[in-house]
Amino acid sequence: MNAIASMSRPEICNTIRYTFPVRLGALILSGLLAVPGALAAEPAANPDACCPAIDAAAFTKNSLYQADATFTDDTGRAVKLGELRGRPVVLAMFFASCGYACPLIVSDMQTIREKLPAEIRERAAFVLVSFDVARDTPAALATYRAQRSLDGQWVLLHGADDSVRELAALLGVKYKQETDGAFSHSNLITILNPQGEITHQRTGLKGGLDEAAAALAAAACAN
Amino acid sequence: MKAASLRRLGILTLGLSAGMGLGGAEIQNPKPKTGNPGSPSVVLAQEGMIAIPAGVYVPLQRTTKEAAQVAVASFLLDEHPVTNAEFLAFVTVQPKWRRSQVSGLFADSSYLENWAGDLEPGPSAPPGAPVVRVSWFAARAYARWAGKRLPTTAEWELAAAAGYARPDGRNDAELKRDLYAWLARPVPAVQAEAAAARPDFHGVRGLHGLVWEWVDDFNTAMVTGESRGDSGLERDLFCGAGSVGAKDPGDYAAFMRTALRSSLKANNTTSALGFRCAQDAPHP
Numbered sequence: 046m047n048a049i050a051s052m053s054r055p056e057i058c059n060t061i062r063y064t065f066p067v068r069l070g071a072l073i074l075s076g077l078l079a080v081p082g083a084l085a086a087e088p089a090a091n092p093d094a095c096c097p098a099i100d101a102a103a104f105t106k107n108s109l110y111q112a113d114a115t116f117t118d119d120t121g122r123a124v125k126l127g128e129l130r131g132r133p134v135v136l137a138m139f140f141a142s143c144g145y146a147c148p149l150i151v152s153d154m155q156t157i158r159e160k161l162p163a164e165i166r167e168r169a170a171f172v173l174v175s176f177d178v179a180r181d182t183p184a185a186l187a188t189y190r191a192q193r194s195l196d197g198q199w200v201l202l203h204g205a206d207d208s209v210r211e212l213a214a215l216l217g218v219k220y221k222q223e224t225d226g227a228f229s230h231s232n233l234i235t236i237l238n239p240q241g242e243i244t245h246q247r248t249g250l251k252g253g254l255d256e257a258a259a260a261l262a263a264a265a266c267a268n
Numbered sequence: 269m270k271a272a273s274l275r276r277l278g279i280l281t282l283g284l285s286a287g288m289g290l291g292g293a294e295i296q297n298p299k300p301k302t303g304n305p306g307s308p309s310v311v312l313a314q315e316g317m318i319a320i321p322a323g324v325y326v327p328l329q330r331t332t333k334e335a336a337q338v339a340v341a342s343f344l345l346d347e348h349p350v351t352n353a354e355f356l357a358f359v360t361v362q363p364k365w366r367r368s369q370v371s372g373l374f375a376d377s378s379y380l381e382n383w384a385g386d387l388e389p390g391p392s393a394p395p396g397a398p399v400v401r402v403s404w405f406a407a408r409a410y411a412r413w414a415g416k417r418l419p420t421t422a423e424w425e426l427a428a429a430a431g432y433a434r435p436d437g438r439n440d441a442e443l444k445r446d447l448y449a450w451l452a453r454p455v456p457a458v459q460a461e462a463a464a465a466r467p468d469f470h471g472v473r474g475l476h477g478l479v480w481e482w483v484d485d486f487n488t489a490m491v492t493g494e495s496r497g498d499s500g501l502e503r504d505l506f507c508g509a510g511s512v513g514a515k516d517p518g519d520y521a522a523f524m525r526t527a528l529r530s531s532l533k534a535n536n537t538t539s540a541l542g543f544r545c546a547q548d549a550p551h552p
Contacts, residue, residue: 107373214404214487214534215373221488 104130109215110241114208116174119186119201126212126241129200132170133265134237135257138209138218138230140177141189146232149250151193153257154234158198160258165265172200176220176228178209217246238264317344318471319549323429325422340426345419346544348462348473349481350410352383353395355402358410360387365406372535374405379537397459398479398542404534407482407543416545418484421529423546425522428476430469437468443476447521450477455540476521482543486529 104110110127118124135154139147154171161169175181181189186201195201204212213220220230236245236257245260247253322342359365366386370379381401384390393399402410404418411417419427431437446466465474475481528541 106371109373111371111373210485210487211405211408217533219487219530221485 105240105242107243108241109212109237109243112211112215114204114211116202116204116208117183119183119190119203121183124200124202126172129170129172129237130241131239132168133165133239133261134170134172134241135261136172136174136216136235136237137233138174138176138213138216138220140175140228140230141181141185142177143227146230146250150232150234151195153247153250153254156254157234157258157261160255161262165262167198168265169198169261170200171195171198172202174202174204174209174212176209176213176222176230178204178206180226216243236260236264316347317547318347319343320345320423320427320470320472321435323426323435325426325429327422338422340420340422342549343419343423344547344549345423345427345472346416346546347467347471348465349398349479349542349544350407351396351462352389352393352399355399355410356387356389356395358413362409362413365409370406374535375403376535376537379403379406381537382539392458394458394461396461396463398462398474400459400479400539400542401537402482402542403537404482404486404532406537408484410543411545414545416547418482418543419546420485421483421488424475424481424483425525427470427472430472430475432466432468435469443468447476451521451524479540479542480525480528480538482541483529486532487534 104127108130110125110130112126114126116124116126135157137150137154139150141147151173154173158166158169158171175186181203183203186203189195190199190201212218216233216235218231218233220228222228232248232250234247234257235243236247238244244264245257247257320343323340325338325340326336327338359367363369364371367380367383368386378401380393380399382390382392383401384392389395408418429435429437431440431443434440437443459479462474462478465478467473468475532541
């Protein structure tokens with residue numbers, strides 16, 4: 046599967062059709078249901094605009110983007126997850142001071158990114174949402190971005206406790222703060238298709254990165 | 269005892285109207301409501317809510333890094349679980365939570381299955397019975413609509429630790445008998461009246477013996493099931509998890525609640541799972 050990084054998009058999509066025929070059926074269906082306007086990637090939206098108007102009614106039935114939670118990115122801009130519509134997304138929950146699993150999760154997301162064909166890699170968004178509503182302020186997330194050398198494709202989000210818990214529930218992530226301030230949490234990397242539907246989840250800390258990259262490529266190909 | 273109760277109540281007594289139930293006199297159909305005669309619970313401005321004094325929650329199971337005791341601030345809790353009539357008022361004004369319109373992401377296919385129609389609870393869901401077959405998302409949306417929130421696990425368990433006659437129900441034989449009798453009974457096709465459940469020491473009804481109830485942080489429970497599951501892959505599923513011994517292996521019902529919470533997904537609905545709302549206690 047590492048080879049997909051060097052393929053052209055038609056080759057990738059053919060490979061994926063061949064490899065994942067069952068999943069593809071569902072993706073084609075969701076592709077048919079998709080709103081035509083949703084196909085265009087819009088990563089270049091004005092970064093200073095607060096919460097561009099999003100037509101929630103246009104989200105598909107299983108789209109996470111129906112959730113109305115609002116987050117704040119590391120520049121202090123208010124963000125709704127629905128703004129990611131149109132892009133394939135790799136999403137994980139984490140906390141910046143985590144010394145064990147979170148650095149591995151971020152590294153694994155970077156590995157998934159490297160495994161993607163260039164065309165899909167450029168369109169994808171890599172999203173980290175923090176459990177640590179008290180300490181992972183936008184400023185702290187900006188520091189984390191600098192420390193980890195995360196470029197503009199990475200979206201680092203802070204949210205109110207309510208929003209974070211709702212997103213965790215949607216993803217099936219369980220978490221709890223310990224007395225030392227650290228969090229116990231599920232280790233999950235979620236792949237969202239351009240409609241914001243979960244198409245794949247990688248659980249645990251070992252393996253599964255080829256599958257995650259393939260799922261992301263498949264999700265992107267569905268459009 | 270009375271003085272101690274009053275001291276313990278602290279700020280909550282500020283919300284008292286005159287002639288409240290602290291003197292031990294029986295008050296019939298009080299309005300606003302009181303707790304039991306002699307109960308430390310006090311009358312509150314919030315109709316149908318009861319003050320739960322601050323206390324300590326001892327988690328049933330915890331990891332080595334978790335606190336053995338969790339301090340819980342005083343808070344307000346609904347006297348009884350949310351009823352079908354109350355939930356009907358909610359879905360009437362918020363169509364997206366009606367059975368036919370709710371997203372599968374937020375409620376599974378058996379959401380409000382026992383209702384006769386979108387806006388018609390019908391004979392299987394009497395107006396005064398607790399609403400069941402509601403998801404965590406729906407319960408939360410209701411609470412937000414009502415200007416309230418769901419209780420946390422610590423709050424719910426603190427309130428539920430009360431006995432019928434004492435603040436600490438651990439040795440309340442009557443309560444235990446009723447609780448285990450309920451656990452042994454099959455889920456009834458039609459739930460009983462929420463307001464008819466026997467009140468506990470604080471005046472709260474139906475925490476035990478009516479329906480299971482959602483808590484806001486249900487998705488903190490990380491019990492993976494059997495101990496063999498805590499090796500290999502399972503250990504990697506959670507960062508820093510791995511439960512150690514339970515504080516009270518005899519508290520069978522608490523095990524069941526923990527197991528239920530850890531097995532639920534937020535869009536699940538079941539025939540015996542409802543909810544009630546909480547609020548922060550008003551501060552002067």
